[in-house]
Ligand code: ATP
């Protein structure tokens with residue numbers, strides 16, 4: 001079943017059950033100062049859940065475009081994480097609760113394909129519930145799920161809150177057993193790759209007080225109106241219904257991957273000797289390229305442009321990561337003019353505006369690739385000279401200064417410096433590099449602080465003097481918290 005058809009059926013099912021069909025909000029989360037991008041279907045409905053506005057409907061359904069940059073390191077390695085994905089959802093604002101949400105999800109998941117459902121084998125579906133949520137447990141039992149396939153899980157997995165005082169509650173996740181070829185038996189707690197999470201049902205029923213993060217807080221009492229928020233991963237459902245191993249192989253993504261393989265002369269899946277859940281680096285790179293190119297298309301489509309801060313910076317990092325992966329696979333020319341039109345053709349059936357605006361979108365994308373390729377060329381010349389000098393001086397490692405200068409002045413990524421140096425039999429003084437990065441970061445922080453308060457906060461300098469710890473790129477995670 002095509003992804004667009006899964007989306008259509010989802011909306012039709014909930015529309016037939018009295019839900020208003022609401023369009024996706026654009027990816028930039030403009031209404032939430034703490035969030036760069038929408039990362040769940042419920043985000044656009046938050047004012048209703050918080051009781052700040054009264055909803056024009058009691059039930060709604062949507063297919064929300066989402067970005068989860070915290071998942072970026074999983075992309076290509078797990079079978080189920082994209083930086084961009086679509087979350088199908090149904091929502092109840094003080095209307096139906098658990099006894100409505102569970103059967104609605106179960107019906108659609110298990111109803112035959114002929115009858116308009118997804119036709120999943122009910123014997124392979126597992127449900128999780130929060131530790132003491134007997135109500136949900138009993139409803140699953142009544143729906144026909146045997147006790148062996150209902151798992152009680154703790155707060156970390158099965159309790160939802162926003163990290164601030166407000167609504168919270170237990171949740172219940174649906175998993176599909178993909179079979180022994182995907183991993184170990186025993187349910188989602190044993191193997192999250194074999195047992196693929198495809199749907200999360202959140203039961204907002206309590207009010208939480210202030211506390212620490214998402215786990216340590218008091219429950220103040222029941223909410224006056226109980227709400228439902230669910231999220232089904234569209235791409236995950238597509239991977240199940242299309243019988244493919246992972247979400248990079250579904251109809252909306254695989255053509256990009258295939259084109260990247262063609263360009264780089266790699267055969268995807270050629271290294272079949274690799275252990276389950278441990279893909280060959282070439283295959284991981286091809287998946288990363290496919291995922292990131294699609295994400296870039298969707299982001300620029302929604303008005304984000306590459307820049308050095310905020311949303312634009314996330315886009316830039318994602319694009320550069322894709323371009324780097326292409327080069328690491330051995331293709332040195334401009335790749336986006338080959339890949340981006342393929343992504344457009346994959347996505348335009350669901351998002352026709354991408355075809356209409358492709359001129360604008362591709363202009364930004366291609367200019368960004370050209371700029372990055374120019375950076376790489378300039379940096380490579382400087383690096384080659386530095387490597388030659390280091391070698392003739394008989395030193396084993398390129399200085400941290402040089403690596404930092406390449407990064408800071410030429411925008412040349414450190415991972416590339418490490419890689420090229422290694423090819424030449426040289427190490428890089430990574431500690432020195434990290435120290436300089438930490439200095440720079442504290443300076444930037446202190447400057448920002450000074451701008452805010454009108455005077456310079458010297459404590460940041462102090463902490464640098466006291467020792468620079470390891471430096472990682474944290475922009476993805478720190479700029480974009482997950483909301484569930
Ligand atoms: P996981 O544990 O697999 O990372 P999650 O529990 O973080 O998923 P939820 O926050 O419950 O995911 O989101 C609801 C649904 O959205 C999930 O059940 C899944 O189907 C889908 N989903 C979540 N993250 C991603 C992603 N990075 N790519 C594709 N689909 C996703």
Ligand code: MG
Pocket residue numbers: none
């Ligand atoms: Mg997750």
Ligand code: MG
Pocket residue numbers: 197
């Ligand atoms: Mg999960």
Ligand code: MG
Pocket residue numbers: 173197199200
């Ligand atoms: Mg979940």
